[in-house]
Amino acid sequence: MQKILHACIVGAGLMGHGIAQVFAHAGHKVTIFDPDAATLDAAPQRVAHNLEQMGIASAPVLANITFSTDLQTAAREADIVIEAVPEKLELKQQLFIDIARHSPDHTVFASNTSVIPITSIGELLPPNAKARLVGTHWWNPPHLVPLVEVVRTKFTSEAVFDWTFELMLALGKSPVKVQQDVPGFIGNRLQHAMWREAISLVSKGVCDAETIDTVVKQSFGMRMPFLGPMENADLVGLQLAKLVHQVIFPDLCNDKAPNPLLDSLLSQGHQGMRSGQGLRSWSQEKADQVRTELALRLIDSVTKPNV
Known part of the structure; x- marks a missing residue:
């Protein structure tokens, strides 16, 4: 992976600018495409802010990034x-149909x-394009969270799957191979299983949302x-794990649809931090504080990894 690649990142928003930053910081050429000029114009400042938080000079990284509102221009030389x-x-x-039309025959296509x-995203692609399609699920913020889930479909070529995994390694990420294309992959299935139970506990009046966060964090x-x-299960022993499951599993939430509490909150305009109210109440100052503290703690964990 010593070769300098040309990466095209489609979407300059929450995830896209951070993914582009990772490629550019590694020395690769990057083009960020977004049809919205305002979103595209904000991307350099967002990247510079990220790098400033990390104590990294922004000019050399931004020198590797170009910006375009034309997909054909952005994708025409892309390796990925x-x-x-x-x-x-x-x-x-539709986006991948357009990307396949405008990019070279060797280009790897990845969805975040x-x-x-x-498989559903690539359903309308021709066979040669389906073979070059993988999932690369980065986690927010993508320039700080190490994990990338590399997802194969039954159409993905082995060479593309392995190449993408090795590329993520070379970028300094901690990729994992997801061998079956299941909804939510691995991380979000685990995360939202916990969210389902947490929201259920709040909706039943067992506790409030703040208590959920305190219990998890403390x-x-x-x-x-x-x-x-898995380590924890082996640590306490599988016999104890089985006994606990026998007691608790019958009482856990197993809803097949979103909890009605979410519909109730959304109908009142409570969308979360952006609206000042969600499962918890948020002032702008408190929301900004959470975002900043999260970024700084992640930066600290990346620069001082657990041994």
């Missing part, structure tokens, strides 16, 4: 195109979708950077 647009299946399907099966959440769930 990573899509980071909103979670709308039809939008992603969080939950949509990659107990098992403290162990998780050092002790994964």
Whole structure:
């Protein structure tokens, strides 16, 4: 992976500018495409802010990035195109049709979708393009969180799957191979299983939302950077794990649809931090504080990794 690649990042928003930053910081040429000029114009400042927080000079990194509102121009020399647009299946399907038309025959196509099966996204592509399509699910913020889930479909060529995994390694990420294209892949299935139970507890009046966060952050959440769930199960012993499951599993939430509490909150305009109210109440100052503290703690964990 010593070769300088040309990466095209489609979408300059929340995830796209951070993914572009990782490639550019590694010395690769990057073109960020976004049809919205305002979003594209804000991207350099967002990248510079990220780098400033990390104590990295922004000028050399930004020198590796160009910006375009024309997809054909952005993709025409790309070795890899990573899509980071909103979670709308039809939008992603059409986008990859356009990308395949405008990019070289060797280009690897990657989607940063969080939950949509990659197979569905590539459903309308010709066979040679399907073979070059993978999932690369980065985590927010992508320039700080090490994990990238590299997802194969039954159409993905072995060479493309392995090449993408090795590229993520070379970028300094901690990739994992997802061998089956299941909705949500690995991380989001685990994360949202916990969210389902947490929201259920609040909706039933067992506790409030703040209590949920306190319990997680002041107990098992403290162990998780050092002790994964499979390690923890083996640590306490599988016999105890089985006994606990026999008692608790029948009472856990197993809803097949979003909890009605979410619909109730959304109907009142409570969208979360952006609206000042969600499961918890947020002032702008408090929301900014959470974002800043998260970034600084992640930067600290990246510069001082656990041994």
